[in-house]
Amino acid sequence: MFKYFSKKSAIIIIFATLFLILESFVAIIETDFIRALMYRAVYPDPNNVLVPNIQAPGTPLVQVPIDSVINDSNITSLYNLGPLNLSLLTFVILLFGVLFGGLGVWMTSKAVAMYITEMRRRVYEKIQKFSFEDIDKFSASSLLTRLTTDTELIYTSVSFAAKFMIAGVFSIIFGIIKSAIQYSDWVIIYAIVIPLLIVFIGLIIAFSTPHMRKGQQYIDGINKQVRESILGIRVVKAYNLESKQKSKFEIPNEKLTQSWFKGYSLIGMLFPVLQCVVTGMMIFIYFITWNKYDNMSAAGQLIGFSGILMQVLFGFIIIIVSIAQISRSIPCVKRINEVTKFTPSLTFDNSSTKKITKGVIEFKNVSHSFLKDDTHLIIKNINLKINDKEKIGIIGGTGSGKSTLVNLIGRLFDCSKGQVLIDGIDVKEFSFNEINSNVAIAMQTALLFSGTIKSNIALGLDENLSAEELEKEAIKAAKVAEAWEFISKKPDKLNSIVEQRGKNFSGGQKQRISIARTIAKKSKIIIFDDSTSALDTITEKKVQSNIKKYNDATTIVVAQRISSVEELDKIIVMNNGEIVGFDTHWNLLANNDTYRSIAASQLGTEELNVMLKERGLRQIEKNKQQ
Structure with missing residues (x-):
């Protein structure tokens, strides 16, 4: 006492x-x-x-x-x-x-x-x-x-x-x-x-x-x-x-x-x-x-x-x-x-001088269970490497371990078995500031803090920026997230008031501000954990296109809809905590049953068959020209 x-x-x-x-x-x-x-x-x-x-x-x-x-x-x-x-x-x-x-x-x-x-x-x-x-x-x-x-x-x-x-x-x-x-x-x-x-x-x-x-x-x-x-x-x-x-x-x-x-x-x-x-x-x-x-x-x-x-x-x-x-x-x-007196389950070596310079992510024999046993594994024996600046999508059914996988990268918790590496270094060896400065995560449930739109986006900005620079960067991030569309229509624009938990904004608006905040952080690794789920298809397409075009970080997009990830470099397909596919969109449609079944449930079997047929014909014509 x-x-x-x-x-x-x-x-x-x-x-x-x-x-x-x-x-x-x-x-x-x-x-x-x-x-x-x-x-x-x-x-x-x-x-x-x-x-x-x-x-x-x-x-x-x-x-x-x-x-x-x-x-x-x-x-x-x-x-x-x-x-x-x-x-x-x-x-x-x-x-x-x-x-x-x-x-x-x-x-x-x-x-x-x-x-x-x-x-x-x-x-x-x-x-x-x-x-x-x-x-x-x-x-x-x-x-x-x-x-x-x-x-x-x-x-x-x-x-x-x-x-x-x-x-x-x-x-x-x-x-x-x-x-x-x-x-x-x-x-x-x-x-x-x-x-x-x-x-x-x-x-x-x-x-x-x-x-x-x-x-x-x-x-x-x-x-x-x-x-x-x-x-x-x-x-x-x-x-x-x-x-x-x-x-x-x-x-x-x-x-x-x-x-x-x-x-x-x-x-x-x-x-x-x-x-x-x-x-x-x-x-x-x-x-x-x-x-x-x-x-x-x-x-x-x-x-x-x-x-x-x-x-x-x-x-x-x-x-x-x-x-x-x-x-x-x-x-x-x-x-x-x-x-x-409670000892947190996660401890950081804040004296560590190791730095994240590229953003290469690697999973080595990673398994995890929240119950700390081998009978209730959320993810099982994951081996995966994501190169720096790659744009990777993750898709799978509910409970397949998508969010658990990406949360291990930001070390929101530690895996039960195996290693998660960034630039060849175990995430446990980085200091708290280093891991949190270089891994940015936009969650599905967008949480806004009381204040202004600018103060919320500024959470991801450098504190040493001048007021003019801060506003410029905030506008840039808002445009990438397609948030500037509604922000610019408000009388106070970036200085518009955000009430507690952002209750004066719609779900889609909150998600776009959250995405802008994540992008503004300019981390080496950016993760979007189903963070566009409240957006309409057209706006989501624009956001995904902007992220791919203007974002220079290693990017991982977790999604439920194939349309959210089909344009990314590669897509990870998960089922029951395991990776059952890792390839491009078209290769997965052609060769991966799980991915094809997801596409069929979302697009319809007939439309999917038409798409595959057209894709095949175009490929044949391309081969003839070569």
């Missing part, structure tokens, strides 16, 4: 602790000043104090000196300062208490804010290093809860505890010390009550923490359900699923209610128990001192001890409230630590 304190915040919290300790010390001292003021108000004349005659009840009041009433050297010394001096000194002590307390609270707030900032930063940085597999292990909703709700609960708890628990602890310590010095007859009470309270508090924490932990897990479920309902609101409305979604929400919501009810019910028991302890201790003290003392001085001591006792018990109240806060944050800290 303390690892999130930076050097600066640690120094601040040390000074804050010092000021809060001084505040607690001043608070204990204040009890003497207040008692002295009380005596000064009740007995203004030190030589003429009228008190009841305890030894002869019912007799008139007797006159005694103030020393007979006050049997405490500290109180007597303060009393003898005089009313004005005593009042001014008490006011100064109160000011010091306010000053120390104010500085302590301000510095504590500053340190805790820095602490939570560092915690969020580390969690966010660690999430950025997660692979797809790692994110699935935690789930997106859980990571979001840990980064927001959990850290907020920790901030509230740590802030409260740091501000008040220190004051409470030292109020108890100083109170016990003062009681031992001035009221040794009654200090044994602390030895009986305090251990009992500590044991009771420990038991409450032990029993309430599991309920709080389960509560945070149920919050994950609530966030997941709310996120799905909001993102899928169109489907919910279209299929009239409001009642069903509400029922699904109620399950984790009810579990959260029950979990927090049990946890807070246990924590709530601390306060009535403490109140009983306070009342019981006071009654016990008055009972054992009943008729034991026969002078006003002893009665004054009893009042003085009661004041310190209340200060000590007030310290316990503060500690209990702080513990109630901390007990809720303990599961949150554990959940945060699970993220920051």
Whole structure:
């Protein structure tokens, strides 16, 4: 928990602790000043104090000196300062208490804010290093809860505890010390009550923490359900699923209610128990001192001890409230630590100086299974070489391993067996920046970020470009992606606003902006993973033609439609995780049954036969001319 304190915040919290300790010390001292003021108000004349005659009840009041009433050297010394001096000194002590307390609270707030900032930063940085597999292990909703709700609960708890628990602890310590010095007859009470309270508090924490932990897990479920309902609101409305979604929400919501009810019910028991302890201790003290003392001085001591006792018990109240806060944050800290201590499945050698210079891709005996076994292989024993600047298509049925194959190139995860090489070097030997700077991937689901069209395309541009150069490159990439067609019609063009997740754009427009962003990156290797699926046939043809014409990188196009890849240099045909063909479009039509069956299902058998016949006749004429 303390690892999130930076050097600066640690120094601040040390000074804050010092000021809060001084505040607690001043608070204990204040009890003497207040008692002295009380005596000064009740007995203004030190030589003429009228008190009841305890030894002869019912007799008139007797006159005694103030020393007979006050049997405490500290109180007597303060009393003898005089009313004005005593009042001014008490006011100064109160000011010091306010000053120390104010500085302590301000510095504590500053340190805790820095602490939570560092915690969020580390969690966010660690999430950025997660692979797809790692994110699935935690789930997106859980990571979001840990980064927001959990850290907020920790901030509230740590802030409260740091501000008040220190004051409470030292109020108890100083109170016990003062009681031992001035009221040794009654200090044994602390030895009986305090251990009992500590044991009771420990038991409450032990029993309430599991309920709080389960509560945070149920919050994950609530966030997941709310996120799905909001993102899928169109489907919910279209299929009239409001009642069903509400029922699904109620399950984790009810579990959260029950979990927090049990946890807070246990924590709530601390306060009535403490109140009983306070009342019981006071009654016990008055009972054992009943008729034991026969002078006003002893009665004054009893009042003085009661004041310190209340200060000590007030310290316990503060500690209990702080513990109630901390007990809720303990599961949150554990959940945060699970993220920051987690070792990502992918590690990079960021000290590596190896560079991607050409973009030659090679697969050597590559197999992969997400279940880490040999019985559920997604791709099987792939051996393949793609030369630099080649334009390669990949086609195959759903689940044939197309996306898995290309994701291995960008090292979104590592293959279970074999090697993936770029320029003859294993992808595991490149630094994170090198692999991500030189392998660009446009996904089928185009994700746009809040901002402008320019800011989205600029994600793939060099940060050192001037504003004019950036705009020029963005326009160029947009034209290649056929996105400039609709961007130029907008009033603000590249500066048009993009709402969250690009919801103010159609699916095809989002895909074209995503393609422009990928092209603008100018990587050595560019992968389009079914990224034109939302485009009409004419626009797709234009995009594919532009990519082939203007893009000088090694290019891989994953597609479902043959029309998306037929003009590329070569096409990889996949079936059940294996490469069953790797050739040009026409050669595959002539010689590969899998590719021909895909073409027949998309074009129709008759049209395919006509195409093959025409192609054959043209080839015969070409041979005759040669």
